[in-house]
Amino acid sequence: MAGEIPDLIAEARTGTGKGAARQARREGKVPGVVYGGGADPQPIQIPFNVLLKRLKDGRFLSTLFNLKVEGQDDVRVICRGVQRDVVKDLPTHVDFMRLRRNSRVNLFIPVEFLNEETAPGLKRGGVLTVVRPEVELIVTAADIPESVVVDLDGLDVGDTITISSVDLPEGAKPTIDRDFVIANIAAPSSLVSAENEEGEGEAEEGAEAAEGEAAAEEGGDSEE
Numbered sequence: 001m002a003g004e005i006p007d008l009i010a011e012a013r014t015g016t017g018k019g020a021a022r023q024a025r026r027e028g029k030v031p032g033v034v035y036g037g038g039a040d041p042q043p044i045q046i047p048f049n050v051l052l053k054r055l056k057d058g059r060f061l062s063t064l065f066n067l068k069v070e071g072q073d074d075v076r077v078i079c080r081g082v083q084r085d086v087v088k089d090l091p092t093h094v095d096f097m098r099l100r101r102n103s104r105v106n107l108f109i110p111v112e113f114l115n116e117e118t119a120p121g122l123k124r125g126g127v128l129t130v131v132r133p134e135v136e137l138i139v140t141a142a143d144i145p146e147s148v149v150v151d152l153d154g155l156d157v158g159d160t161i162t163i164s165s166v167d168l169p170e171g172a173k174p175t176i177d178r179d180f181v182i183a184n185i186a187a188p189s190s191l192v193s194a195e196n197e198e199g200e201g202e203a204e205e206g207a208e209a210a211e212g213e214a215a216a217e218e219g220g221d222s223e224e
Contacts, residue, residue: 005076008065009050012072013043021093030091034067034077037098044069044096051091055082062107064144067096076141078105101142106175108134111182112147119152125188126157132182135163136175145169150182160184 013024013031020043021031029045044067054060060079067077077096085092099105111133116122135148148168150161164179174180 005064005066008046008054008067008077010044010046010067010069012069013045016043025092030094032094032096034075034096034098037075037100039098042069042072046094048091051094055091059110059146062109062144064099064141065096076101078107078141078144099141101140103141104138105141106136106138107144108136109139109145109172110134110147112149113183114149114151115153119155119185121156121159121185122152124157126185127188128152128183129186130183132180135182137168137172138175139169139172143169143171145172148182152185155185157185157187 010032011029013020013029015023024031024045025048027045028048030048030051032044032046034042034044060082063078065077065079067075076099078099079094080097081095082091083093084090097105111130113128113130116128119126119128122128137145137148139145148166150166152161155161161182161184162179163174163176163182166182168174
């Protein structure tokens with residue numbers, strides 16, 4: 001489960017619009033806005049290097065932050081979007097939404113796989129095929145899980161992991177009602193090739209047998 005809520009330091013941004021945003025970028029800041037929670041939108045800016053490090057740390061869009069702006073009360077927020085430069089892929093604007101502790105939000109939570117080294121299917125050369133590296137869950141703002149944990153211990157070739165076979169964090173539930181697949185353990189390519197060759201061999205034997213029967217029938221007809 002999520003631990004201590006990390007702080008995110010930001011500054012109040014004076015002015016709105018493209019001009020103010022460009023000024024913030026010239027100063028090495030990334031402009032943004034905080035909205036929701038029954039309060040007016042608040043223009044902010046975050047030091048570029050601070051935001052970039054947070055983004056590189058991962059899970060930025062599924063992390064609840066304690067936003068600290070000088071002269072204002074701290075507020076819990078979650079990122080609802082990061083705009084990036086289309087060429088450099090660097091952040092140019094960020095949106096945050098205010099949350100109460102009991103707010104329910106939809107978030108994509110990464111899937112974490114445990115005990116790959118002990119799974120019989122993988123030890124036999126099977127391949128873990130991940131269908132959903134992230135699962136969208138409805139969670140409470142105060143209890144955002146870091147990951148959805150899938151234990152592979154005891155799973156063999158051909159086994160499938162669905163959402164119903166996973167223990168979800170308390171209070172979390174999938175946004176999709178049906179029992180969807182998260183991952184499966186596929187047969188190793190060598191086994192698939194061997195089965196294909198075996199099938200081809202059986203097919204060839206069947207074809208030879210059919211040819212032999214046809215020849216025998218033709219021989220019988222000529223004798224008549």
